[in-house]
Amino acid sequence: MKTGQSRPGRKPTRESVPLTRALDRGLSILELLAKSPGSSLSDISRDLALSPSTVSRLLNTLCERGFVAQSPETKTFRMGPQAFHVGMVFARQNRLDQIASPILRTFARGIGDTISLCIRDGSDVIYIDQYEGGGTARAVIQIGSRHPLHCTAAGKAMLAWLWDERIRELLGPNELPAMTSKTIRRVDDLLRDLETVRRNGYATDLEELEDGVCCVASPIRSSAGEIVGAVSLSTVAPRLDPDRIKAVGAELLRVTNEISRLIGWIPNGNDRAAPASWDIFYD
Template sequence: MATRKPGRARIGEPTGVRALERGLRLLEELGSGEALSLSELARRAELTPSTTYRLLETLRRRHFVDWDELSGLWRIGLRAYQIGQAFCHPNSLSSLALEAMQRLVARINETVNLAVLDGAEAVYIQQVESRQMLRMFTQLGARVPLHCTGVGKVLLAWRSEEEVRQLLGPEPLVAFTPHTLTRVDAVLQELERVRRLGYAVDREEREIGVRCLAAPVRDATGRVVAALSLSAPAVRLPERRLAELAPVVLETTRDLSLRLGWQPETAPLPVDQSSPT
């Protein structure tokens, strides 16, 4: 059987689509804010240097990337930033949540994050930091696993068991600390507890010394579309304080869900429209 040559479009696949995929891959590599050389970008995107250069030049002409002539490095451009800002439109989830998050931080003085599901990971899309000297910080756009984070557990809890297993993938799950649940059945039991309580807790499962408490944000259909969490050093979040803060966080997510059109009399739904087995 003939081997497809590198750089050639697959049969039946428009060449423009292939080029678009490659260009987006380059933008993703530059999206972390790191300036990269042509050769490094080509290596990461698994492209030839000549193809990488042609794509970057197209992106540069449209101001999606910039090239520093002195260093020879490529970085994300102003146009990419401008388009990304559309996600912060006044009617977007992150913007609607910001005011509620600011009120919550003013009340509890701990860092608050908002995350959504993207593929098999949770992605942070909004953050309000506390005024504490020692405080938690998460870069917007950072991706975290689902099985060992408060936001991840919330984003999984109201989904079917079949979908949860698919999202978690094969066992054993990655153990980040001695407290991480590495068996899917153990995670499913934890998700049952999350549904019963209405919130999730990360007890140093992702990082030693850090605890989180997260609750669901629902849309007009009752579907969980985001998770709002507070995070703090474990010494500031003992079990007693977690129990005290849970109703405060739930009150915030309830108010935000109402703003998104959620109607308590018709929600919450079971497990994302199909009950767990």
């Protein structure tokens, strides 16, 4: 199906729904702080093209309700505890999380590395749950954190079965942000990397997000065969040589296939290479 066609159940866009201006601006502040914690009032005012007085009023309300917290030393702002609470309610209510939890907890204990459950939101991957293995050398990613799709194993695993046109639309026409010297910067290069992901069934991040940290991830599929999430293994770089990447990739495929079957996916033998017919996440 072409990306330009309408899709069943598509959510209304911002253009089709009347917005309450103050609420929209307040939510924009939360979205900004999720990506840029430690922003000052002037940073927020500049980035959102709002007057400092407007931003100040909105921040006062958000701080009062606990969705934003201000540092008494630096006077900068970050997400508050109430935002975390609301986010965790979403995670607890997510059926994917409920089904995956016991499987991933057992998997983490057995393999010894950090295991994360991830979903996609636009051009970001969100880590909604995490299970620590028993190993002494571990790489931990904060629950609720967001990172770009192009430089994470989970992000690549969720991108790989989208149409190329949809991937270009998500990532934009410019060079991709460099998180390390090993980050893939050009969309064309990323598309070639995603061909390997489809062949293998799993994706890798070899110090592309953070120096010294490597990840392997495999996608989770819905009953319709669409990618609804990913499971990622994170560890320090010395623990992931080529042989272990293959072994870990095979184990991740086993785990994500098990989770996928529990949410209704029926494998047809072509899922590694077949692109998703449409993107289940709406921006």
